[in-house]
Amino acid sequence: MHSTLKLTVSHAPFWHNGSSISTKSRNILLASLVAVIPGCYQYGMAAVGVVTLSIASAILWELLINFISRRPISVGDGNAALIGMMFAMMLPATMPWWAVITGTFFAVVIGKEIFGGIGANPFNPAVLAMTILMLSWADLFDFNAALLNYQFDFKAVYPLVLSKTFGASAVDPFALMDLLFGKQIGGIGSTFGIGLIAGGVYLILRGFVRWEISFSFLVGIFVSALCFNILNPEAYAGPGFHLLTGYTLIGAFFLATEDSSSPVNFIPMLIYGLLGGALTVLIRNIGTHIDGVLYAILIINLVNPIVDKIRPKALGKGV
Amino acid sequence: MIKRSFFGLVKPKLQYEIIDEAQAEPVRIKPGKQIMLYIDQPDENAGNALFKIGDPVKSGQKVTLSDGSADYLLSSKSGQISKISPFVGILGKKSTSLTIDVDGESSQSRDESFKSACQAPSLENARDFLAGLPGKPDFNVFFDSEKPVKAIVVLGADDDLLGITNQYFVKNNIIAIKTGIELLCKITGISHAILIVPQQLEQVAGSSGAIIKTVDSEYPSAHPELIMQHMLASEDVDAKSKSGIAFFSSEAVCAIGAAYTTGKFFLEKMVTFVSKDGNKRLVSVPIGTPLQDILNEFNETLNDGDRVVFGGPMKGVSVFSTDTPVMPDTDTIIIQDKRQITEGSDIACINCGECVRVCPANIQVNQLIRFLEAGQYEEAADQHDLFSCIECGFCSYVCESRIPVFQHIKLAKHTLESMKAAEESNA
Numbered sequence: 001m002h003s004t005l006k007l008t009v010s011h012a013p014f015w016h017n018g019s020s021i022s023t024k025s026r027n028i029l030l031a032s033l034v035a036v037i038p039g040c041y042q043y044g045m046a047a048v049g050v051v052t053l054s055i056a057s058a059i060l061w062e063l064l065i066n067f068i069s070r071r072p073i074s075v076g077d078g079n080a081a082l083i084g085m086m087f088a089m090m091l092p093a094t095m096p097w098w099a100v101i102t103g104t105f106f107a108v109v110i111g112k113e114i115f116g117g118i119g120a121n122p123f124n125p126a127v128l129a130m131t132i133l134m135l136s137w138a139d140l141f142d143f144n145a146a147l148l149n150y151q152f153d154f155k156a157v158y159p160l161v162l163s164k165t166f167g168a169s170a171v172d173p174f175a176l177m178d179l180l181f182g183k184q185i186g187g188i189g190s191t192f193g194i195g196l197i198a199g200g201v202y203l204i205l206r207g208f209v210r211w212e213i214s215f216s217f218l219v220g221i222f223v224s225a226l227c228f229n230i231l232n233p234e235a236y237a238g239p240g241f242h243l244l245t246g247y248t249l250i251g252a253f254f255l256a257t258e259d260s261s262s263p264v265n266f267i268p269m270l271i272y273g274l275l276g277g278a279l280t281v282l283i284r285n286i287g288t289h290i291d292g293v294l295y296a297i298l299i300i301n302l303v304n305p306i307v308d309k310i311r312p313k314a315l316g317k318g319v
Numbered sequence: 320m321i322k323r324s325f326f327g328l329v330k331p332k333l334q335y336e337i338i339d340e341a342q343a344e345p346v347r348i349k350p351g352k353q354i355m356l357y358i359d360q361p362d363e364n365a366g367n368a369l370f371k372i373g374d375p376v377k378s379g380q381k382v383t384l385s386d387g388s389a390d391y392l393l394s395s396k397s398g399q400i401s402k403i404s405p406f407v408g409i410l411g412k413k414s415t416s417l418t419i420d421v422d423g424e425s426s427q428s429r430d431e432s433f434k435s436a437c438q439a440p441s442l443e444n445a446r447d448f449l450a451g452l453p454g455k456p457d458f459n460v461f462f463d464s465e466k467p468v469k470a471i472v473v474l475g476a477d478d479d480l481l482g483i484t485n486q487y488f489v490k491n492n493i494i495a496i497k498t499g500i501e502l503l504c505k506i507t508g509i510s511h512a513i514l515i516v517p518q519q520l521e522q523v524a525g526s527s528g529a530i531i532k533t534v535d536s537e538y539p540s541a542h543p544e545l546i547m548q549h550m551l552a553s554e555d556v557d558a559k560s561k562s563g564i565a566f567f568s569s570e571a572v573c574a575i576g577a578a579y580t581t582g583k584f585f586l587e588k589m590v591t592f593v594s595k596d597g598n599k600r601l602v603s604v605p606i607g608t609p610l611q612d613i614l615n616e617f618n619e620t621l622n623d624g625d626r627v628v629f630g631g632p633m634k635g636v637s638v639f640s641t642d643t644p645v646m647p648d649t650d651t652i653i654i655q656d657k658r659q660i661t662e663g664s665d666i667a668c669i670n671c672g673e674c675v676r677v678c679p680a681n682i683q684v685n686q687l688i689r690f691l692e693a694g695q696y697e698e699a700a701d702q703h704d705l706f707s708c709i710e711c712g713f714c715s716y717v718c719e720s721r722i723p724v725f726q727h728i729k730l731a732k733h734t735l736e737s738m739k740a741a742e743e744s745n746a
């Protein structure tokens with residue numbers, strides 16, 4: 001009798017394209033390694049320590065929340081690990097262990113879980129945590145002081161500090177090529193420009209991040225930096241410098257593109273990116289902060305729900 | 320199953336199946352011992368029903384539960400009713416299944432009541448006799464005085480993936496389609512007939528005498544709703560009368576033509592049968608034949624956890640049992656191995672936007688799903704375009720969180736509609 005046969009019954013559709021959150025997280029982690037490994041090479045075991053601690057503690061925070069809130073274990077989707085990685089990429093290698101763990105607490109618990117977990121966070125969790133930490137312990141992020149004990153074969157000064165305090169001519173010694181190949185100090189995974197670009201392009205080609213956001217973010221930086229530069233080439237560094245220093249590249253490819261806090265429609269994505277880029281340069285050039293990427297990203301995260309309302313009309317609803 | 324391509328920069332694409340130049344002739348499945356007819360009516364008046372267990376049924380005879388009901392089927396074989404049982408279908412719909420023990424090949428008898436009706440073809444006798452033909456033609460649209468039908472659209476393309484049933488008739492039976500269309504135009508008095516075909520069949524379709532429109536090969540362009548929108552936009556029909564279009568499948572048109580010219584019903588359904596290994600065959604099956612008979616023909620075995628889909632992979636319905644019969648609108652049957660099934664999940668939406676970018680109705684699915692998951696169906700309908708959805712299933716197909724979005728949508732629509740119906744009946 002075939003009545004004992006237990007067929008699977010479910011709702012249409014009966015196909016799925018096979019994508020999943022864990023595949024996405026895995027690929028973004030993979031792409032970030034291209035920038036993180038050279039960083040670790042540059043800063044040694046201390047950097048490896050920061051990265052692994054950050055990832056591990058991010059996962060543990062999420063597990064803890066899973067237990068406390070009695071929700072299914074969600075660390076398997078790799079999102080917590082990804083947040084840990086993103087966070088570590090922005091840190092200097094000298095970050096003390098307690099600051100790393102506090103940071104991932106802010107990222108995972110305050111940045112994501114209290115909003116309802118994955119997909120519900122209005123801000124990029126890693127960026128939020130970074131800004132909280134920067135406001136609380138500013139001296140930990142003084143890259144010049146932090147990395148004093150390292151020997152580099154290049155000018156060991158945080159480039160954005162130079163341009164900020166001494167104007168555009170001070171950054172002349174930085175050849176763009178050197179910046180591109182990570183010959184600058186900064187966060188563990190934020191300085192190796194070519195690696196970030198390669199990782200970003202990989203993610204774009206595979207469709208894991210939306211090119212519209214990365215592209216328009218970079219265009220926003222380029223155009224606004226160019227404007228400043230043309231107006232006053234003495235005081236303001238050129239667009240190439242802005243594109244390759246600070247958190248610009250990691251911001252464009254890895255941070256601004258975080259799913260939950262970015263728009264999904266075409267025109268909103270462009271506005272979001274352009275605005276982010278322009279704000280970055282504004283903050284860098286006329287604000288009081290040294291780097292503007294993180295604040296710019298928080299601000300565009302904030303306007304995301306509003307810009308994402310610009311969208312085509314649904315079928316059958318007016319013209 | 321079509322998976323996401325390695326490069327994901329471009330929008331995911333799902334291509335319709337295109338019938339092969341050398342498509343093998345359909346395999347004819349011989350009638351088995353029993354056929355089953357599912358009637359869309361609850362078995363409420365079991366006592367005074369038109370049919371009782373033991374009643375004889377002739378082939379071509381109308382089988383229904385109450386007189387004059389629009390819900391009837393045509394028995395494809397003659398025999399004796401051996402079982403009548405209620406069952407609950409998708410979304411709690413109450414139906415009745417009638418099992419008929421089929422007479423031997425030599426003692427088949429035919430119901431002749433259509434013989435006289437076919438002398439004077441009319442919309443009324445089409446409605447009363449032909450709605451049980453393969454392809455399930457719907458004539459009720461012509462009787463809605465509020466929305467006069469302005470055009471007849473014949474679907475010569477299949478509107479779900481994998482299926483080639485409709486294309487088969489365009490490719491091999493265009494003359495029958497021509498006859499059918501002429502008859503339809505005659506009985507409805509509508510001269511505007513359009514035949515929708517995939518590009519590859521444009522040439523063949525030309526001899527149908529109808530206006531030919533092609534649809535492209537990407538899902539869901541052959542979706543009737545999209546075709547309708549397209550036609551409304553191009554002002555082929557009066558934009559104000561929204562439902563002023565009657566859709567027929569090419570198979571139904573052939574069957575209608577044949578019924579009026581011969582006075583006999585052709586009650587074999589053409590089905591695209593896709594076995595576990597992905598092999599596609601056309602089969603011609605008497606309506607009501609249980610799936611098991613087809614499985615036996617091809618030595619296809621099923622195990623626990625496998626899935627059987629009636630209809631295409633995007634819009635079909637999965638069934639509980641291999642006893643499920645082939646119905647007049649079963650265009651495709653797909654057998655899926657357990658290992659081919661992607662499980663859904665209850666992870667929240669991560670706002671990746673894939674669904675928004677594929678939705679043909681421009682719905683902000685990422686917003687919509689939040690309201691649906693929270694059960695806020697009215698907000699979903701008022702502010703998030705729930706009713707613009709044409710039910711193509713594409714959003715579930717691409718969802719990175721593997722949320723059963725389409726199921727949420729169907730449930731929400733159903734809930735709202737039944738609430739509305741309840742309100743109206745109370746008023």
Ligand code: SF4
Pocket residue numbers: 674677678679680681682684707708709710711712713714715725728
């Ligand atoms: S089923 Fe999904 S993709 Fe298709 S129209 Fe509806 S919301 Fe859009």
Ligand code: SF4
Pocket residue numbers: 667668669670671672673674675684685688714717718719720721722724
């Ligand atoms: S595809 Fe799924 S996870 Fe992505 S936005 Fe749509 S509903 Fe959310």
